[in-house]
Amino acid sequence: MNLIPEFTISWMNGFWFSLVFIITNIVMIKFFPEHYKKRVLTMPKFNDMLTQAIGTFNFILFQGLIIISIFIPVKYKSVLFIPGIALFFIGYVFYVISLINYATTNPDRPVVKGMYKYSRNPQQIMTIVMWLGVGLAMSNYLILIICLIQIITVYPTFIAQEEYCIKKYGDAYREYMNKTPMYLGIPKSKK
Numbered sequence: 001m002n003l004i005p006e007f008t009i010s011w012m013n014g015f016w017f018s019l020v021f022i023i024t025n026i027v028m029i030k031f032f033p034e035h036y037k038k039r040v041l042t043m044p045k046f047n048d049m050l051t052q053a054i055g056t057f058n059f060i061l062f063q064g065l066i067i068i069s070i071f072i073p074v075k076y077k078s079v080l081f082i083p084g085i086a087l088f089f090i091g092y093v094f095y096v097i098s099l100i101n102y103a104t105t106n107p108d109r110p111v112v113k114g115m116y117k118y119s120r121n122p123q124q125i126m127t128i129v130m131w132l133g134v135g136l137a138m139s140n141y142l143i144l145i146i147c148l149i150q151i152i153t154v155y156p157t158f159i160a161q162e163e164y165c166i167k168k169y170g171d172a173y174r175e176y177m178n179k180t181p182m183y184l185g186i187p188k189s190k191k
Contacts, residue, residue, distance in 0.1 A: 010073060013071060014073075014138050015069065017130075018069050021130070024096060024099075025099075032103035043059075044160035044164055051160065054153050054155075055153075055157045058153035058154050061146050061150055062150065068142070069138070072140055074138050075139040090133075091127070091131075091133055094126045094129075097115050098116065099123060101113050101115055101122075110165055116180070118181070119181060120180050121161070121183070
């Protein structure tokens with residue numbers, strides 16, 4: 001494993017991971033109802049400049065993951081390749097399920113079905129899981145470190161989204177928050 005990756009252009013690079021992720025999102029936006037597109041492409045409103053800066057930093061970090069993986073070779077002979085691919089596909093499957101759960105829920109109600117029973121933010125959590133798998137498959141510390149930073153920097157986005165949901169859905173969302181963890185397996189917060 002290395003921190004500073006070798007940047008190359010090759011069919012053997014991790015652009016396949018980025019391509020799968022991007023195509024999946026385009027397909028979802030194209031084939032699901034208009035309310036899905038509007039909701040999924042809207043950035044949450046942050047309460048102050050610091051949380052907005054952290055949320056923006058998190059967004060830039062994620063875009064960086066997509067871009068740098070295009071130029072980093074996958075380490076097919078590494079002992080971490082198979083666990084990395086497995087983690088990527090597990091995260092990907094649950095990510096797609098969470099997208100479908102989100103897209104097929106009436107926008108006048110909070111999303112509480114499917115993956116949303118286990119996390120209030122399964123799309124973001126599964127995205128991080130996917131890219132942790134990419135980091136392992138590429139045997140690259142930089143990608144793994146970025147993912148670990150994102151676990152922390154995504155928090156203000158979660159809070160902003162939840163404040164929006166509390167305003168929109170009221171007690172129904174508060175009840176959901178009391179039953180469902182923010183992350184996966186992390187104790188629930190109460191509002």
